[in-house]
Amino acid sequence: MNRLLIVVNVLGKMVLVFGLTMLVPFGLALWTDDGAHFVFGESIVITLGSGLVMWLATRRYQRELQTRDGFLLVVMVWSGLPAFAMLPLLLYLPELNLSMAYFEAVSGLTATGGTVLSGLDALPPSINLWRGEIVWLGGMGLIVLAVAILPLLGVGGRQLLNAEIPGPMKENKLTPRIAETAKGLWSIYASLTLVCVFAYKWAGMDWFDAVMHAFTTLGLGGFSSHDASYAYWDSPLIESVAMVFMLIAGINFATHFLVWRAKSFTPYRYDSEVSWYVMILFLSCTGLAFYLWLTGVYSEPLIALRYAAFNIVSVATTTGYSNTDYNLWPIFVPLWMLFLSGFCTSSGSTGGGIKMIRARILYQQVYREIITIMHPNAVMPAKLGRSVLASRVILAVLVFLFVYTASIVLMMLLLTLSGLDVITAFSAAVACINNLGPGLGEIGPATTYASLTDFQTWICSFAMLLGRLEFFTVLAIFTPAFWRK
Amino acid sequence: MNRLLIVVNVLGKMVLVFGLTMLVPFGLALWTDDGAHFVFGESIVITLGSGLVMWLATRRYQRELQTRDGFLLVVMVWSGLPAFAMLPLLLYLPELNLSMAYFEAVSGLTATGGTVLSGLDALPPSINLWRGEIVWLGGMGLIVLAVAILPLLGVGGRQLLNAEIPGPMKENKLTPRIAETAKGLWSIYASLTLVCVFAYKWAGMDWFDAVMHAFTTLGLGGFSSHDASYAYWDSPLIESVAMVFMLIAGINFATHFLVWRAKSFTPYRYDSEVSWYVMILFLSCTGLAFYLWLTGVYSEPLIALRYAAFNIVSVATTTGYSNTDYNLWPIFVPLWMLFLSGFCTSSGSTGGGIKMIRARILYQQVYREIITIMHPNAVMPAKLGRSVLASRVILAVLVFLFVYTASIVLMMLLLTLSGLDVITAFSAAVACINNLGPGLGEIGPATTYASLTDFQTWICSFAMLLGRLEFFTVLAIFTPAFWRK
Numbered sequence: 001m002n003r004l005l006i007v008v009n010v011l012g013k014m015v016l017v018f019g020l021t022m023l024v025p026f027g028l029a030l031w032t033d034d035g036a037h038f039v040f041g042e043s044i045v046i047t048l049g050s051g052l053v054m055w056l057a058t059r060r061y062q063r064e065l066q067t068r069d070g071f072l073l074v075v076m077v078w079s080g081l082p083a084f085a086m087l088p089l090l091l092y093l094p095e096l097n098l099s100m101a102y103f104e105a106v107s108g109l110t111a112t113g114g115t116v117l118s119g120l121d122a123l124p125p126s127i128n129l130w131r132g133e134i135v136w137l138g139g140m141g142l143i144v145l146a147v148a149i150l151p152l153l154g155v156g157g158r159q160l161l162n163a164e165i166p167g168p169m170k171e172n173k174l175t176p177r178i179a180e181t182a183k184g185l186w187s188i189y190a191s192l193t194l195v196c197v198f199a200y201k202w203a204g205m206d207w208f209d210a211v212m213h214a215f216t217t218l219g220l221g222g223f224s225s226h227d228a229s230y231a232y233w234d235s236p237l238i239e240s241v242a243m244v245f246m247l248i249a250g251i252n253f254a255t256h257f258l259v260w261r262a263k264s265f266t267p268y269r270y271d272s273e274v275s276w277y278v279m280i281l282f283l284s285c286t287g288l289a290f291y292l293w294l295t296g297v298y299s300e301p302l303i304a305l306r307y308a309a310f311n312i313v314s315v316a317t318t319t320g321y322s323n324t325d326y327n328l329w330p331i332f333v334p335l336w337m338l339f340l341s342g343f344c345t346s347s348g349s350t351g352g353g354i355k356m357i358r359a360r361i362l363y364q365q366v367y368r369e370i371i372t373i374m375h376p377n378a379v380m381p382a383k384l385g386r387s388v389l390a391s392r393v394i395l396a397v398l399v400f401l402f403v404y405t406a407s408i409v410l411m412m413l414l415l416t417l418s419g420l421d422v423i424t425a426f427s428a429a430v431a432c433i434n435n436l437g438p439g440l441g442e443i444g445p446a447t448t449y450a451s452l453t454d455f456q457t458w459i460c461s462f463a464m465l466l467g468r469l470e471f472f473t474v475l476a477i478f479t480p481a482f483w484r485k
Numbered sequence: 486m487n488r489l490l491i492v493v494n495v496l497g498k499m500v501l502v503f504g505l506t507m508l509v510p511f512g513l514a515l516w517t518d519d520g521a522h523f524v525f526g527e528s529i530v531i532t533l534g535s536g537l538v539m540w541l542a543t544r545r546y547q548r549e550l551q552t553r554d555g556f557l558l559v560v561m562v563w564s565g566l567p568a569f570a571m572l573p574l575l576l577y578l579p580e581l582n583l584s585m586a587y588f589e590a591v592s593g594l595t596a597t598g599g600t601v602l603s604g605l606d607a608l609p610p611s612i613n614l615w616r617g618e619i620v621w622l623g624g625m626g627l628i629v630l631a632v633a634i635l636p637l638l639g640v641g642g643r644q645l646l647n648a649e650i651p652g653p654m655k656e657n658k659l660t661p662r663i664a665e666t667a668k669g670l671w672s673i674y675a676s677l678t679l680v681c682v683f684a685y686k687w688a689g690m691d692w693f694d695a696v697m698h699a700f701t702t703l704g705l706g707g708f709s710s711h712d713a714s715y716a717y718w719d720s721p722l723i724e725s726v727a728m729v730f731m732l733i734a735g736i737n738f739a740t741h742f743l744v745w746r747a748k749s750f751t752p753y754r755y756d757s758e759v760s761w762y763v764m765i766l767f768l769s770c771t772g773l774a775f776y777l778w779l780t781g782v783y784s785e786p787l788i789a790l791r792y793a794a795f796n797i798v799s800v801a802t803t804t805g806y807s808n809t810d811y812n813l814w815p816i817f818v819p820l821w822m823l824f825l826s827g828f829c830t831s832s833g834s835t836g837g838g839i840k841m842i843r844a845r846i847l848y849q850q851v852y853r854e855i856i857t858i859m860h861p862n863a864v865m866p867a868k869l870g871r872s873v874l875a876s877r878v879i880l881a882v883l884v885f886l887f888v889y890t891a892s893i894v895l896m897m898l899l900l901t902l903s904g905l906d907v908i909t910a911f912s913a914a915v916a917c918i919n920n921l922g923p924g925l926g927e928i929g930p931a932t933t934y935a936s937l938t939d940f941q942t943w944i945c946s947f948a949m950l951l952g953r954l955e956f957f958t959v960l961a962i963f964t965p966a967f968w969r970k
């Protein structure tokens with residue numbers, strides 16, 4: 001019980017800060033007089049008030065957080081903040097019910113980007129900016145979560161992280177103190193966002209769209225201010241800018257940080273995820289473009305490449321933008337894209353899925369198992385690049401994969417039990433657990449999650465949290481052992 | 486190269502024996518004068534001739550088999566014997582092409598039971614008997630493979646096997662020599678088949694159907710001599726007999742052996758798979774019967790229970806019989822059934838999937854991982870029943886699951902790439918890798934695999950072999966390391 005109150009105290013302070021971030025859309029609403037300033041005013045009052053109450057009511061319970069408190073804090077932040085993030089949506093759109101508003105907010109803060117809203121073009125700019133901002137804030141939290149917090153909690157494995165810091169850069173090791181690490185990573189994240197804003201403006205977006213889409217590009221959570229997503233501009237130049245920054249955001253920000261510090265691209269070369277990520281995406285884009293041309297979906301090879309590349313990069317990096325309804329392509333292509341979304345992005349990026357480092361470890365372990373079967377006494381150290389992997393890490397990765405797979409299967413079964421068709425249920429489970437966003441069938445890129453029932457919407461919200469918090473953080477707090485002294 | 490010739494020598498002897506088993510349908514064809522005796526005569530000559538050539542041509546290469554030869558032998562037996570098993574089908578049915586005939590034979594010898602044939606009722610009895618016999622022979626091979634051969638090869642892990650022998654029975658440990666083990670297991674298998682024949686006859690089948698279906702019931706490879714499968718009889722009594730024997734065949738035959746030796750049912754109680762198997766099937770049957778009644782598929786609860794129980798037991802034990810087109814039920818039910826087919830049967834049974842013992846280890850490992858995350862220094866031995874599991878075994882099970890999952894995903898992608906729809910492709914991958922037989926969509930219980938293209942048929946044949954030989958046996962021989970001295 002004490003543990004809960006201590007965590008609520010910290011959460012209270014975070015809710016206060018979160019309330020202040022609503023000043024940005026509030027300012028925009030006042031400036032553009034888009035009719036949403038009352039909504040943001042009320043939301044700010046409620047959020048700040050709640051944060052203050054949470055903080056003051058528990059101020060006797062302040063103490064240094066212990067490791068185990070971290071689990072609870074992480075789960076409460078990502079499930080609690082959406083309750084405040086959804087307020088402007090709930091207040092402005094009376095047709096939106098609680099389950100939908102919460103879904104939209106979770107989708108933002110987990111940088112998933114699946115939406116229940118349509119008529120986006122007609123929404124007040126401040127509302128759309130808020131949707132973009134929560135993705136961006138979510139991404140900010142995720143980077144620190146992945147690089148600094150989860151390893152401290154032992155989820156994902158500290159050793160896994162060490163393996164990620166490119167070998168020869170070890171002397172430049174990231175400072176172990178979370179605050180300083182966060183500061184470094186956030187400067188990179190913010191700077192890249194700023195560059196992205198200007199690039200979008202240069203490529204033809206207006207300032208508002210440039211800011212909103214830079215937010216959701218760097219956060220890899222493909223909310224857009226247009227129902228048509230990137231088909232709205234129909235501009236290869238804008239799509240190219242988006243692809244470059246999606247690809248950047250799919251790389252470990254710790255590696256970006258090292259590149260920035262070393263003023264050299266060498267860290268990318270030593271990163272154990274980047275080369276595979278680039279290679280797999282390159283092969284998938286060219287291969288599937290060829291397939292789309294071969295099957296006659298596009299009669300021009302370059303047009304096929306344009307559509308294949310943009311949508312594949314978007315889905316594989318778990319962003320979720322689209323510039324066409326890829327749901328209408330031969331089903332193999334979107335299935336392959338969903339498959340890529342499961343493992344392409346790097347750990348420490350804002351992307352979802354099991355991450356490339358785990359995929360590499362899994363792939364390698366299959367070969368090790370075959371050799372072990374043939375030569376039971378052979379000693380074969382597991383290595384990734386120059387780092388030796390502890391068997392503890394390999395076990396953790398394998399169990400992670402099992403929980404990941406089992407979650408997709410169970411979510412899919414639950415969604416079909418509640419009446420969804422197989423393709424929608426399967427793709428919803430994959431798209432939510434990978435924090436991708438759009439799926440196939442009823443929830444394809446041309447449609448939204450609005451057709452789901454309340455129950456199904458809650459399932460999807462839970463799936464997004466589960467995937468984003470890497471399963472074990474969430475599962476841990478459901479065990480009796482967690483609550484024991 | 487030598488390795489190959491040594492194995493071909495052994496295979497040659499097995500082909501000779503296999504050719505002799507064709508005398509059974511040959512005899513029936515002569516006796517009933519069903520028009521297929523020429524076909525069997527030719528097949529026997531070809532098979533015996535080929536076996537003789539293989540044996541004589543390599544007789545200089547006879548030597549004691551080494552462990553590594555075992556991999557090659559197992560793969561060559563299960564991929565080579567179908568080439569002979571398909572001969573009667575190929576010769577009798579001119580419309581059957583090579584890929585279909587090979588599929589049918591692989592489906593039989595792996596005890597999968599998916600068929601490309603229709604008009605079964607009009608086929609000569611001898612042809613149907615041969616289809617049943619290859620399932621039965623396949624089951625015979627599978628039991629020995631699982632209980633005696635794979636553990637020797639280190640696939641599945643010898644330790645895994647030891648865990649399966651119920652604790653207090655250790656002094657009755659199965660004799661390590663394959664031949665004696667095989668003799669014991671085969672007596673049980675043959676005796677149960679005989680009892681099953683009489684039970685079917687008593688319940689209302691004619692002698693021919695009783696024999697043919699006893700073969701495919703104990704082998705858990707649901708070939709039938711009727712297109713309608715068990716709906717042909719529409720008899721709850723016959724269905725009950727089938728359920729009892731399917732349930733028996735889904736249990737480890739080593740445990741049956743211990744029960745027979747001890748003249749006591751205690752070994753079932755100490756078996757780490759039986760209780761979970763019974764419990765999960767009981768809950769699934771009653772739960773899904775309730776759901777079918779609730780959703781109005783059946784208006785009578787008892788009718789719902791009859792159809793739910795028969796089809797669920799049939800699919801979960803990976804038999805593949807049906808007494809109605811469960812493809813027409815709300816999609817959750819067949820999906821749940823496919824899910825069950827993935828893990829319900831016991832190791833050492835004639836069933837497919839990852840087996841209950843692996844499912845239990847996986848389930849337990851998730852909890853261990855959570856505890857390890859919270860208490861990194863806690864020592865928590867992995868146990869199953871009274872046996873302690875070596876970490877080597879846990880790792881092997883986790884890698885197995887990864888390869889299993891990856892195989893299903895890749896097979897599904899390959900099948901959609903070749904033009905199949907998602908549901909058919911997904912269910913074909915699951916049904917073939919689990920050695921279940923019927924899937925959903927185009928290959929549901931009311932249809933066959935005949936609509937697949939040749940390429941898709943070969944993919945499915947490969948998937949059945951991969952699943953049946955527990956992946957690593959097949960994968961091993963594709964590594965360069967295997968062929969090195």
Ligand SMILES: [K+]
Pocket residue numbers: 111112113220221222318319320435436437
């Ligand atoms: K996303």
Ligand SMILES: [K+]
Pocket residue numbers: 596597598705706707803804805920921922
């Ligand atoms: K079967």
